[in-house]
Amino acid sequence: MSVATVAAAQTICAPLPVLGRDVTVPLVTGGEVTYAALDYAASAPALQRVWDDVAAYAPYYGSVHRGAGYLSQLSTDLFENARRTVEEFLDCRPDDQLIFTRSTTDSLNLLAAALPADCQVFVFETEHHASLLPWQDARVTYLNAPRTPGQAVETLEKALADRDPHGPALVCVTGASNVTGELWPVRELAAAAHAHGARIVLDAAQLAPHHPVSVQDLDVDWIAFSGHKLYAPFGSGVLAGRADWLQAADPYLAGGGASRKVTRREDGGVDVEWHESAARHEAGSPNVIGAYSIASACKALTEAGFDTLVAREQHLIEKVRVGLAEVPEVRVLSLFGDDAPRVGVISFVVDGWNSSHFAAALSAEYGIGVRDGLFCAHPLLRTLLGTDPQTQGECGAPEAAPGEKSLNAIRVSFGAGTPDEHVDRFVSAVKELVTAGAKWTYHTENGRCVPAVG
Numbered sequence: 001m002s003v004a005t006v007a008a009a010q011t012i013c014a015p016l017p018v019l020g021r022d023v024t025v026p027l028v029t030g031g032e033v034t035y036a037a038l039d040y041a042a043s044a045p046a047l048q049r050v051w052d053d054v055a056a057y058a059p060y061y062g063s064v065h066r067g068a069g070y071l072s073q074l075s076t077d078l079f080e081n082a083r084r085t086v087e088e089f090l091d092c093r094p095d096d097q098l099i100f101t102r103s104t105t106d107s108l109n110l111l112a113a114a115l116p117a118d119c120q121v122f123v124f125e126t127e128h129h130a131s132l133l134p135w136q137d138a139r140v141t142y143l144n145a146p147r148t149p150g151q152a153v154e155t156l157e158k159a160l161a162d163r164d165p166h167g168p169a170l171v172c173v174t175g176a177s178n179v180t181g182e183l184w185p186v187r188e189l190a191a192a193a194h195a196h197g198a199r200i201v202l203d204a205a206q207l208a209p210h211h212p213v214s215v216q217d218l219d220v221d222w223i224a225f226s227g228h229k230l231y232a233p234f235g236s237g238v239l240a241g242r243a244d245w246l247q248a249a250d251p252y253l254a255g256g257g258a259s260r261k262v263t264r265r266e267d268g269g270v271d272v273e274w275h276e277s278a279a280r281h282e283a284g285s286p287n288v289i290g291a292y293s294i295a296s297a298c299k300a301l302t303e304a305g306f307d308t309l310v311a312r313e314q315h316l317i318e319k320v321r322v323g324l325a326e327v328p329e330v331r332v333l334s335l336f337g338d339d340a341p342r343v344g345v346i347s348f349v350v351d352g353w354n355s356s357h358f359a360a361a362l363s364a365e366y367g368i369g370v371r372d373g374l375f376c377a378h379p380l381l382r383t384l385l386g387t388d389p390q391t392q393g394e395c396g397a398p399e400a401a402p403g404e405k406s407l408n409a410i411r412v413s414f415g416a417g418t419p420d421e422h423v424d425r426f427v428s429a430v431k432e433l434v435t436a437g438a439k440w441t442y443h444t445e446n447g448r449c450v451p452a453v454g
């Protein structure tokens with residue numbers, strides 16, 4: 001069923017309870033307002049359910065895989081059960097391995113470190129830097145931005161047809177763009193990769209929080225995502241998929257937990273037997289709270305039902321898109337066009353406004369938290385803006401004074417915890433700022449646009 005059909009078929013449910021839903025913030029113009037967190041694509045608020053589960057476990061916290069005591073045993077069980085819950089959530093194959101990491105960035109760097117010798121990597125220039133950059137030590141081919149999902153498949157097929165057919169190859173692709181929110185044709189790209197003897201890793205950082213993801217149905221070889229974007233901000237992420245490359249590689253980190261046996265050699269050195277399970281790449285004390293919180297979020301989303309969650313999110317997307325379309329000065333950024341299926345991540349520019357200025361005014365005058373800048377996707381922003389975008393350092397705010405031509409963008413993003421009021425307030429604020437201007441003056445301080453004091 002398409003996302004639009006799902007949306008049409010469902011009654012719109014209430015948002016899921018998240019932490020921070022009652023937090024108020026001061027307005028520069030006076031008074032306070034409930035904070036509208038509309039930056040889910042960066043980090044989503046914790047689900048109340050996740051927080052409650054973590055709080056209930058916290059008194060029983062103990063070391064994992066290390067202790068003889070009752071709480072260590074309990075924590076070890078909890079950690080391993082979390083692994084199984086997440087494997088189920090992702091619909092992994094029975095022989096897949098799931099490794100708990102720190103984040104999507106960490107997961108993709110782990111996979112990059114485990115590539116077989118002479119592996120060719122194919123990645124679209126439109127990727128988030130976490131998917132774009134870890135492959136620098138491999139033979140990497142950067143593919144030009146496609147303008148339709150079909151063109152993405154054609155571009156990949158052509159690149160793969162030209163490759164050395166005998167060596168190993170990996171395709172890395174995002175499930176949903178962190179800039180446009182558009183869904184990528186993952187199943188088709190996976191089929192193209194496999195037809196040419198390549199493997200594929202799915203960056204599901206922006207997909208997994210919004211859509212059901214099935215490793216088996218999409219037929220991807222690996223999948224990576226972050227807990228903090230999936231309502232579980234306790235420092236863990238996931239890499240799951242084929243065990244063979246992972247087990248043939250050296251451990252990502254050397255240390256305790258990854259090693260089964262360590263012996264001194266006669267020549268004075270040390271021999272190590274590494275584990276052949278997920279533990280091989282989980283050296284050090286595991287982050288049991290991080291893993292448990294991800295499992296809790298997976299259960300909460302599954303129980304809420306993705307059909308219902310998708311329907312609610314599509315309803316919010318529609319409100320934002322219709323609202324922004326009524327403002328001629330606003331240009332929504334898109335690779336695949338208006339009809340492309342998408343998640344609740346929308347980037348735009350406003351004629352005559354510097355994006356940092358606009359985002360600062362949304363925060364200071366309306367209590368709305370969005371993101372401005374280049375979203376760690378510089379080549380994609382260059383394509384979408386048609387200009388050389390400007391940034392000040394990696395993921396930093398662009399250096400531009402208020403009122404200058406926009407060289408970067410504004411991103412609004414939301415999800416399962418977003419009430420209608422937040423997106424309604426956002427749309428009205430955009431309209432008011434464009435027609436009436438900011439009520440306050442702003443200046444650039446350390447590369448960020450901030451309200452002038454006094």
Ligand SMILES: Cc1ncc(COP(=O)(O)O)c(C=O)c1O
Pocket residue numbers: 041042103104105106128130131174176177178203205206226228
């Ligand atoms: C599509 C995508 N991939 C990867 C990442 C990196 O995630 P993390 O910062 O959690 O490692 C992000 C973060 O914004 C993202 O949006």
